[in-house]
Amino acid sequence: MTDTLLNIEGLSLEFKTNRGRVKALRNISFPVRKGRILGIVGESGSGKSTVLWSTLGLLAGNAEVTAGRVDYGDSDLLTLDAEGLRALRGEEVSVVFQDPMTSQIPVLPYARQMSDILYRRSMSEAEKRTAAVDMLRRVGIPDPDARVDAYPHQFSGGMRQRAGIAMSMLTGPNLLLADEPTTALDVTMEAQMIGLMRGLRDDFDTTIVVVSHNLGLIAEMCDDVVVMYAGEVVETGEVHDIFHNARHPYTRALLECDPARIADVSRKLPVIPGDIPDLTKPLRGCIFASRCQKVMPACRSTTPPLVERGTGVARCHLLSGPFADGGWPPPNGESTVARDLGGLSPVKTLTDTPPLLDVTELNVQFRTMGPLKAWMRGVARPFVNAVLDVSLDVKPGETVALVGESGSGKTTLGRTILNLQAAAGGSVRFDGQEITGISERRFKPLRRDMAMMFQDPIGSLSPRKSVRALITEPLLIHGTQGRDLDAEAERLADMVRLPHGFLSRYPHELSGGQARRVGVARALALNPRLIVADEPTAGLDVSVQGEILNLMADLQAEHGLSYLIITHNLPVVRHIADRIAIMYLGRIVEDGPAAQVFANPAHPYTRALVEGVPQPDPDRRRPEAAKIEGEVPSLLRRPKGCDFASRCPFARDACRAAKPEHRNISAERRHACLFPLHDTTDLTETA
Structure with missing residues (x-):
């Protein structure tokens, strides 16, 4: 295709581990069109980031590409030697990494780091500094002439991410790969990053591939979407087609689980039952069959065909052959995920109850x-x-x-x-x-x-202790050695719905959700x-x-x-x-x-x-x-004055003179603004 910058065809990859060979990618195929932003979505473990690192040869040593091609121009990137990859990286293909603190050198100022990126260019140090300052200004870093000499720890999270984008764009690459570029950012910084990257695409005619599990970011930023599940591409299409007329049950399930799409405010959220299958074991039939609400006998035994639909393709039995007339996909608004609203109701709080x-x-x-x-x-x-x-x-x-x-x-x-x-x-x-x-x-x-669940579920757990030892450690610290710790560990695992087999595992063997459950169990150990x-x-x-x-x-x-x-x-x-x-x-x-x-x-x-x-x-x-x-x-x-005055579109001179006091709107509500957005009388009536 003449408008295709990067074409991935039949890519298969395995990781050699002690548990066997993990079939991380299986027959991955999709094009990346020039001048567009393509988003890759899917749950953790779907292989999204592995596709990016395969493109640039940044895989771990235990990875082995078993089949496929990654065509960029006239070259298959999988066949390039180390020298060929070095010539490509940074110059024609750049990367925005997920964590700017670990991908940027903490002991070097940005001026030095950005100068080093331009080492191939026949430019003086002054010219390199000017280019760095101009790019920092382009991505919205305030006072770039001075800030270019700052170190990463002197920037906020949003500014570090902006600097990472500036570093990736410094050489004017044709292709930009962004791995979860906004995962740790707030909505305000996220909005700025989305606008920034779309602006860079328009200004530099750069093609962008974004990996994310944030469906809102994909919908707002991308032109095309690839949906991956357990190492396979299950659906592709243009962004409007994916979000408004998804074909694959997994795509529809992801969309229906997003809290931002759920108008009904409820304490229970829909989930996709089950887990991603073990990719070290032989796989038969549809990879999503064990979790699909629309599964049929053929799904468990026969590999589903790839069917062209709308602007892309989808891999599902429901879309082909004798099953194609079964009323699939259902109309928009009809749920395909069983929403489990059973269980206990939240405790009702009383307004006159003394605070804990x-x-x-x-x-x-x-x-x-x-x-x-x-x-x-x-x-x-x-x-x-x-x-x-x-x-x-x-x-x-x-x-x-x-x-x-x-x-x-x-x-x-x-x-x-x-x-x-x-x-x-x-x-x-x-x-x-x-x-x-x-x-x-x-x-x-x-x-x-009083207990705390820490932000990093893996980093807050000792890597040298098993899950059993981690969740029973609070009992030992607080002098409850008389209890049967094995029984307590199983009780806590049952409480957070963690299989007993996980008690012998270590933190690095857990997924993010499993590690979070361990953190919940640890916090609950002493009945806080x-x-x-x-x-x-x-x-x-x-x-x-x-x-x-x-x-x-x-x-x-x-x-x-x-x-x-x-x-x-x-x-x-x-x-x-x-x-x-x-x-x-x-x-x-x-x-x-x-x-x-x-x-x-x-x-x-x-x-x-x-x-x-x-x-x-x-x-x-x-x-x-x-x-x-x-x-x-x-x-x-x-x-x-008001801390928000420098960013507030409604700020007046009085806002910059003194800090606003807290004002009660009602017995339950207050604010700290000299000029609130709504009349407080209306707010009192609402309360």
Whole structure:
């Protein structure tokens, strides 16, 4: 095809492991058309990233390509030697890696890193620096002439990702490969990244391939879509065809599991039952048959044919032969995923119930320089306020969501509540008892009632301990050695629906969803009353995050748990939270019942977050006007007035003069804005 830049044909790949050969990719075929953005979607373990690394020869040493071609121009990239690949990488094909902190050199400034990228060019160092500054300016880095000399740790997450894109575009590549480029970014930064990459495509005529499990990002950013499952391509097509008229049951199931598409606000989310099959075992029939709600006998024994449909192809028995007239696919709106709404109902909270957790005017400070250095420089306040005058409460059996951009102080607040970080002022009371500033010896008994689920499910677990040892460790720490630990491990595994066979595994042998279940089991070991969950769905596919959230809802109903959930996943918050608190630069700018905040936000920042969620519908792409421009101000230079004034489209002179006080809209709702978006009388009536 003359308009095809990259063509993958019949690619098959295996990994040699102790458990056998993992058939990671099987007969992968799809074209990448010039000047377009192609998105690859699917659950973790589908082989999305493996396809990218196969293209550039960046596979692990135990990988073996067993069949296929990857044609780029006149070359099959799979046959290139090391020198040929080096000539291609960076110059014609560039990569945006998932984690900018691990893909960028922490001890070199960006000026040096970007100069090194241009080592093949006959340019002076001054010319290379000018090119680097121009590209940083192009991707929206403020003050690029000075920031080019900064180190990665001096940039925010969004700025690091922008810098990574600038580095990948510096040589003007024909093809850009982006692996989960926004997975750790908030909706505001994500919107900026989407606009940036589409703009670069238009300005440089660059073809982009994006790997993501974020359906909203794919719908908003991409022109073409490839859906992968367990190492196979199950459907391809243009973005409108995939999102509006999906053919394959797996594609439809993914779309129906996305919380952003579900209008009915419910504590239970739909999930795809079962797990991805073991790719070390012989495979027969349709790879999705064991999880498909429309499975037929032929699906389990016969490989489904590839059928041309619309703008692409789909691999399914329902679309061919004697089954093609069976009314498939169903009309839009008809569910193909069994939504399990059974189980326990959430505990009802009472407005007059005393709070289990009560935080009042809490301040947390971080020192920026030592006392001697501060004295020598004449600095009166050598620290920054990471959390400023925060007040919130959590009642028994209630779920409160703490939402905000990266760097807003959400995790710091959670750690301070659990006495893992010292407070500089204010009060934290748990069940009526003041816990701020008490010694660890006095606080230790309270840790039985307060637990934390950490953001990184793998990194928070010791790699040298089995799952059995990890989930029973809290029992040993708190002096409950008299219990039968094997029985306790099995009880906890049953509680989080983890098969007993996993108890002998180690963290590196678990998927993200399985590791998250281990974290939940560990947090529940001592039967706590409050759980602080830091990004419990980060990095999870829509089906797996539904399983985790449904599990948490069931456990809350059964044990009366209270949750403080720290997250930037607003579609999830809408389904699970009773109340929501919006945090910006260490301050709560709005809080109240979740339904009211979503329906009628009072603070401009809240509205920007709500409207900034990418919708899994290519016809509902966000307008440029809905996106927040600029970066979050530095804590070292906190604005005198409203912290959001420099990014607020409605800011006035009064906003920059003094910090707005918190104003009550009703007994349950308040905001910190001098000029709220709606009249408070209307808001009171809503409340």
